[in-house]
Structures are given as C-alpha cells and as structure tokens.
Amino acid sequence: MFVELDLQSDVPIYKQLADQLIEGIASGALTPGQPLPSVRMLAADLDINLHTVNKAYQMLKQDGFLEIHRKKGVIVQPGTLPRADEAFRERLRRDLRPLAAETVARGMGEDELLELLRSLYRSIQNPPTDKGGTSP
Amino acid sequence: MFVELDLQSDVPIYKQLADQLIEGIASGALTPGQPLPSVRMLAADLDINLHTVNKAYQMLKQDGFLEIHRKKGVIVQPGTLPRADEAFRERLRRDLRPLAAETVARGMGEDELLELLRSLYRSIQNPPTDKGGTSP
DNA sequence: TGTTTGTTATATTTATAGTATAACAGATAG
DNA sequence: CTATCTGTTATACTATAAATATAACAAACA
Numbered sequence A, B: 001m002f003v004e005l006d007l008q009s010d011v012p013i014y015k016q017l018a019d020q021l022i023e024g025i026a027s028g029a030l031t032p033g034q035p036l037p038s039v040r041m042l043a044a045d046l047d048i049n050l051h052t053v054n055k056a057y058q059m060l061k062q063d064g065f066l067e068i069h070r071k072k073g074v075i076v077q078p079g080t081l082p083r084a085d086e087a088f089r090e091r092l093r094r095d096l097r098p099l100a101a102e103t104v105a106r107g108m109g110e111d112e113l114l115e116l117l118r119s120l121y122r123s124i125q126n127p128p129t130d131k132g133g134t135s136p
Numbered sequence C: 001t002g003t004t005t006g007t008t009a010t011a012t013t014t015a016t017a018g019t020a021t022a023a024c025a026g027a028t029a030g
Numbered sequence D: 001c002t003a004t005c006t007g008t009t010a011t012a013c014t015a016t017a018a019a020t021a022t023a024a025c026a027a028a029c030a
Helices: A015-025 A040-045 A050-063 A086-105 A110-125 B013-027 B041-048 B048-062 B086-105 B110-125
Strands: A064-067 A073-076 B067-070 B073-076
Touching: A015 A050, A015 A110, A015 B067, A040 A050, A050 B048, A086 B013, A110 B086, A110 B110, B013 B048, B013 B110, B041 B048, B041 B110, B048 B067, B048 B086
Parallel strands: none
Antiparallel strands: A064 A073, B067 B073
C-alpha cells in the first residue's frame, strides 16, 4: 500500500488515510471496483488501530467513494463517483478562504497562488511516478 | 468589530478569530498600526473567554501580523507584514493538496477550481462591502 | 494612586483521537 | 456443517486539544 502516515502531524491519522485514498482514486492508482485491504489487514500493515482505519473507510463510504460489503470487504466505488455538487463547492470555498486570505495578507500574487494550485491539480491527475500511463 | 463566530462549527473559535483578523488585514479593513480591542474587551464583545482571544492574538503575534505592548495593547503590524516565504508555500501546498485531490476525484475541472480560487482571492483583496475604497 | 494592559498560573469541563478488547452476524471456502 | 474472515457494534481507557473560570502579577499610564 502506498499510504504513508505521519504520526507526529497535527492532522488526524484517519484523515491522512482518507485523504490519501481519495488522492489514490483521483490519480487512478485506485480503480473503480478495486478491492482494498480489510480494516484488520490495513491496520496491521500501518501499525495503527482497527478502528482508526474503519473510521476512514466509513467516511469515504458515507461520501460515496467506497462500497462496503460483508465478507467481500471494501472496494472502490464501481459505479459513478460522487459529483462536485454545490455542497462540495461550498465546503471548498470555506476551506480555501483562510488560505486565500493569508496569501493576500503576505503579499503573494494571485498568479503565483493559482499556478501553485494548478501545479498541484495536475500532479495529482497525472502523477509523476507513472511514466506513460494506461489511459492514452 | 466585524468578527462573526460560529460556535457550532468544527473549526476552533480561536482559529476562526485569527482567520478573520488576517482577512481583515488582507482586505485593508485593518490597517498597519491600527489598535485592536484588548483581550478582555473583545472577549466580552464576542461573549467568549479571555484566553480564547489571547490564543488568537498570540498566534498572530508569533506570525508577525500583530505587535503587542504592555498597556498600549494590541496593534496591527505597523512595519512590514510577514512575507510569503518558502515555509508558507510549503504549508500552502500541504493544505491545498487534499482539496485538489478531492476536486479531481469528483470530476471537477481544473478551470472551475482555479476560477473559484481566483474569485475568492479577489473578493478578499477588494471586498464587495467597500464601494469605492480609499486606495485610488 | 488607581486602573487597564498583557501575562501567567491553576483547575475544570467537554470533545476528539486513538487504542485495546471483546463479541456478533453475515458470507465464504473447505 | 464447520471454520474462518469480513464488517460492525459495544465498551472502556488514555491522551490531547479546546474552552471556560478565577485569580494574581507586573508594567504602563493618567
């Protein structure tokens, strides 16, 4: 598994995990229908508690990124992934706002900020580790 | 004071306060050298605890957005505001990454995301409440 | 001399994060 | 059927952060 946790970070472990799974889906490292490790297996692999993994899985299930079946285990959403609806856009604005504000306060230009985000967006959509890819 | 707190939010009060003060500096609503309410006054005004206000003030002092003197009280940084150094850019990337990832995963286009951030940036730099402004 | 300032120090309450066990019920392979 | 693995639920515990409540101190100022 490509997940890497920072136990010293102020970001909760379950959120780090959920974030990286979403990034995996975004990048194509995790494909629709692909099975994920069981909560016990992944917990053992990452050397964290079963419930911490389960919390991340439950969040992603709630958001529609995962499907969870008995015994079949956890799989990446095989159907249509959750859309960027207005609720998501609202959350996006709420989270981006303080970042944009401090950027302005520190005199960082609009262009540089946008370029930084653009660079992030593209590196996720087309990760540098995958040379070539299967899409084209 | 233009500060509005959401006590039901999962965002800590002291962070909401710090964020809005930074936005005030970014928008020009708070000008360099301008005095801020004392920790006791603002706490009473917002109906929160003295220490919660103090925590926000201390963070902003630590970052260089505020100066704090005995008896003179708290003032907006009269000298040069903190710069957007590499440490800030790193923090920016770290915070933007999960947002960009979920945006990709939800199939929201790069253009729309960038436009959303651009809109936020500009509305902060030139707030809609101030018709005309003193700058020009 | 008072009064207000930031500051420091405790203490308490509340909520979240993370861990540790244990047990339950559904699904599957043998 | 039986054993095993699955998610799931429940409970308990520790640790930490957030927020509040008082109290007191020292510096600055009118």
